[in-house]
Amino acid sequence: MLPVLPFDLRIDRMVLLTLGVLLFAGVHFIPSLAPALKTRGLNRLGENGYKGVFSLLLLIAFALMIVGWRSVEPRLWYQPPPGLHNIALGLLVVAFWLLVVSARNSRWRLLVRHPQLTGVALWGFSHLLLNGDNRSTVLFGGMLLWSVAEIAAINRREGVWIKAAPPGWGAEAVTALIAVVTVAVVVYLHPWLSGMPVW
Structure with missing residues (x-):
């Protein structure tokens, strides 16, 4: 029989999720x-070596977030605003569009300086419009705060925004197609990834 310890070694699952977001x-x-x-x-x-350590820390962060998310029992912290479901879904489509744009040369880059971070911010904000439970608030609220702070820090460091030349319309059409496919895949996999359907 294992000895009874005077303290509990179990880690609160919400702590795992929070540590993942912070890391x-x-x-x-x-x-x-x-x-x-x-x-x-x-x-x-x-x-x-630096990239290896960077990637390893990110993998640990993702693991903490996934384990924390899946193990935390959802508890309502606030009631999401009613009637915003379709608006939030529309913001999610824009968010994933921007994530695709961030990896390609697109005319959207002439309008949005940081498409990837803006996409993450919209992703987090839209989920907060849809979910008021504890784990959603920590994960999506944390990612929203990080992305906004990161945008401000990068703008301060880089200074003036120098825009690249826009691509041709053919390349833009390919970007749009990739974005549509990405959104479709995310919608299809969402129940498996999060345990919750999109609709």
Whole structure:
């Protein structure tokens, strides 16, 4: 028989989710808020070593978020505004469109300086419009706050926004097609990934 300890070694599952969000945000803040730390890491580990550690920390963050999300019992923290379901779904479509745009040269980049971070912000905000439970508030609220803070930090570091030349309409059409397919795949996999249907 195992000895009875005077304290509980079990970690609260909400703590796992929170640690995952904080680790994800902290790792991404290093280049924008602590460039000297990034430089020291590159000097000591080399580019490949630094990227390896960076990727490992992100994998740990994702694992913490996934385990925390799946193990936390949802409890209502606030009542989402009524009648905003379709608006939130529309924002989600725009969010994933921007995530695709962030990986390609697109005319949307002439309108949105940080499409990836803006997409994450819309993703988080739209989920907060749909869900008022504890785990949603921590995950999506945390990602929303991180993305907005990251945008502000990068803008301060980089200064003036220098826009690239727009691509041709053929390339833009390919980007649109990829975005549509991405949204369809996310909708299809959403029940398996989160345990909740989109509609």
